[in-house]
Amino acid sequence: MRLLVAAHASELVAFDGDLPGFDRLLTGVGKIPAAYALTRALDATTYEEIVVVGTAGAIDPDLEAGVYDIDATLQHDVKDLDGVIGQHISLPARVQVRAEGVTIATGDHFIDDADAVMAIRALGARLVDMESYAYAWVAGQFGVPIRILKAVSDRAQDGASDEWDDAALVCSGWLRGAIRELYGV
Incomplete structure (x- = not known):
């Protein structure tokens, strides 16, 4: 059995x-709700794979609209004792998910500022979201393989938050198509 995970109900509208x-889990938005909900789910049931679907802002202008497999995730809203952004005091700077894909930066606020x-971007990410790091880290703690699929909902520029609701519905359709293609369901 696999676990289909999303942060926001809009991301699952097409499902x-x-x-x-697949079992289904809606975690809530942000790193703490994501970590809490996924930890509870994995503590209660054993899964062969976690499959995350969700939206992300494209911070790389070369990324086109569509769905991307995430290869690694990092945090953009932390810094270590020396003040180095992207470095946490006790967590790994980067959590590897797959051999190939697109790197995503996670933080607890919506990015809509140039x-x-x-x-x-200077941290090496091409997408940005609010949960992927937490999902990847928790999956690693439980030793469960994880696949993170993110659909580009916006360009993380001025006004992106105003457009997210409508974009999330479109992205849900793209994500549903990706699940159908990858898993045959």
């Missing part, structure tokens, strides 16, 4: 009905 072979985009 009507049950998917054979200056923030430039700073986060």
